[in-house]
Amino acid sequence: MPTTLSQSNLPGLELIHRGKVRDVYSLPGKRLLIVATDRLSAFDVVLPDPIPGKGEMLTQISNFWFGKTAHIVPNHLLHTPLEEVLPKGTDLALYSKRAVVTKHLKPVPVEAIARGYLIGSGWKDYQATGSLCGIKLPVGLRQAEQLPEPIFTPSTKAAVGDHDENVSFDAVVSAVGKDLAEQVRDATLAIYKWAAEYAAKRGIIIADTKFEFGTDEDGKLYVMDEMLTPDSSRFWPADQYQVGISPPSYDKQFVRDYLEKLGWNKQPPAPKVPADVIAGTAAKYAEALQRLADIKLD
Template sequence: MSTTLPGFEFVTAGKVRDLYAPTGRDDLLLLVANDRVSAFDQVLSRPIPGRAALLTALTRWWFGHLPDVPNHLADDAVPVPPEVADRAMLVRRLSMHPVECVVRQVVTGSGYQEYRRVGSISGVPLPEGLQDGDRLPEPIFTPAYKAELGAHDENIPFEQVVDLVGARTAEALRDTSLAIFRTAAAVANAKGVLLADTKFEFGDDEHGVLTLGDEVLTPDSSRYWDAAAYAEGRRGVSFDKQIIRDWLSAHWDGHGTAPDLPDEVVERTANRYRELVDRITG
């Protein structure tokens, strides 16, 4: 699952990304994306060709278009091995906060399921009668507690975020997440894309500055829908791995190991990733 990189020491392999540290540096990490794809908390056996480079390029593009938000990129600190340069980010180590900062402007997915059960998402009360895919008047902050690898993240109310990180940091996480979302949603809308929801991860740098980390506004961390299709009433025409989720839901009961994806699903997913990156960055 890992590759030997000269000048770097392998740290760990996550679901869809491997981490390395520059030899002799404890302040930096090399995040190397790969073409593996996960769904329903499983890493699937079939990769999506070109996925890693596309998601890395999109994350870098968004970092460049969010100049007012500190991020963890450290491109010039040490040379990155050329064999992974198109899918790697050299970053500063952060003290990460244990909160997934989820922002939604559409009620769908796990958020809609929670709304159906209790009438709210992460403790945020919502109007009665919402249907899957309904757009909210304003984006809402619906945080989740980061679960251990292999477990489900747990939606939590804002008050629990305060308990975890303190009131000042909790407010900064919420306000910064909502501000980024509004900026990104406007950019996406101008490109004919509806940003339904996304998640951010933040940490503090060595000076205690709240810093945006991990991947940002990619199809793996966000739901992007075709805006024209949505306006026509066709909800959920996505640019993310919903194609994979839909196929698995129709062909797998969720128990045991997920089945291999057919070629057609792999190709369609890769094409949707490419189309989104071209739309957003073009």
Template sequence: MTAPLLPGWTHTYSGKVRDLYVPDTTQEAGAAVTAAHGDVVLVVASDRVSAYDHVLSPGIPGKGVVLTQLSLWWFDQLADLVPHHVVSAEAPDVPAEVLGRAMVCRRLEMFPVECVARGYLTGSGLAEYQASGVVTGIALPPGLVDGSRLPEPIFTPATKAELGEHDENVTLGQVAELIGAPRAAELRDLTLAVYARAESIARDRGVILADTKLEFGIDPTTGAVALGDEVLTPDSSRFWPADQWQPGQAQPSFDKQFVRDWLTSAESGWDRGGDGVPPELPAAVVERTRDRYREAYRRLTGHDLTF
């Protein structure tokens, strides 16, 4: 998980997928970015892929480009709903070595909450519903199955976990205890507004947006809540082909489901419940996963990416 060395920037953090840098103002490039944009970070999306809290090998070629370019496209679609943290994705602000997969972003004071909107029931929401009939304190009608469309989208927040740990679903009341009731209500309303806009755009393109995770922070230059991190990518959302949607089963998806399926198959030989490191991904799984990410970008934006 070695982050690249970039002229004018100092590496400060690596997550499962992204590497963060701050300007090195002792170098000309770093000083120029700071002078132009103020307190910023460089967010670089790598080709790393993770599943079940493990970073896997090899990565998915071009994945970081898809995540960055799709985020930039969505930020534009949502700009009238909520501001975002991107100030530049072009040279010379972005180093040539990571052009296309990196964004210069204003540093936000991030809320300690994952803001999740669900329009369909699956994943951890399905598991919670099957156990109790509710999802993060919200009662749902009986008889729902995997892939069911909900009567209306719901806000199901989670607390942010450390690297290698699981996020924990929480109620709106628990979010209010963390950040105050007015801010909790604001994040809920923004999350549902973003989901409604994105769900409509995706549906017009033959794609179901089942759920999505957003992150917000305070922009210190304006005091306003802004969208941070990535937005509405296959890593942060579940996208399903609308013409194949069939409740009652797992849905085909535009993400790393091929990776998850292979890891949990007998072919991989990996025990998910054990302490062993996952095996290397076969070339066929890497290729099919890469194609799904590219297809998500193509269907949503109407354009293709070559890499």
């Protein structure tokens, strides 16, 4: 059975960051221990109710994609056995499928987003301006329509409680320099195109996704944090896809849709999530894991 963990507690390890979903600990040798909890954020606000097993599913699907795309861009995983780094007395079963040991990289301060379809904030920006992150798009596109080519639409990295904002590529260049900005853009689009083709063969459309990148001491670029998960991507069942509507999803859009109906102002504190929405969300994550990675939950 999947485990449930809202917040990790690892005495003796230095907690250096508690994010919306992940708890990050420092390890000797310029390494990190990253624990994916079952916390769920929507509209950049952490919800009060965990999704049981979510962290395990996120970690397993990220590890799957990291392995599949290592030939495109290197990633942060070190494959160190957890029993070597967890404090003595820790319940290994609680962490075995939700924690990884990684390189300690310098984060690139941008959300690297690839979009193949016009949905979400991209659709709203297009309706208002006809453009997205400074990229002029064809006139007359409809909601959820496939774009002529996937595009790189970066956003700022928000702190907990703040909202990400779409920015232009020029803003990324100003923030990190032309060479690194181009590396991040090219890596983002290369991974997205490969993964979208892979997923399509399994009946899933990857509408958009976001990546986190970091650099080592030599300036080498790595993809890190998570990859192509239901938290960082929109997965649509291809057989239910229609232009003009927001398609059903294998991701946290299920929760977003529920919250939108409440009229919540998207500011903390977030409202409680009913048991049926929690169960439905967990089921969608599990189906994505099985369809994409052929991994079934115990």
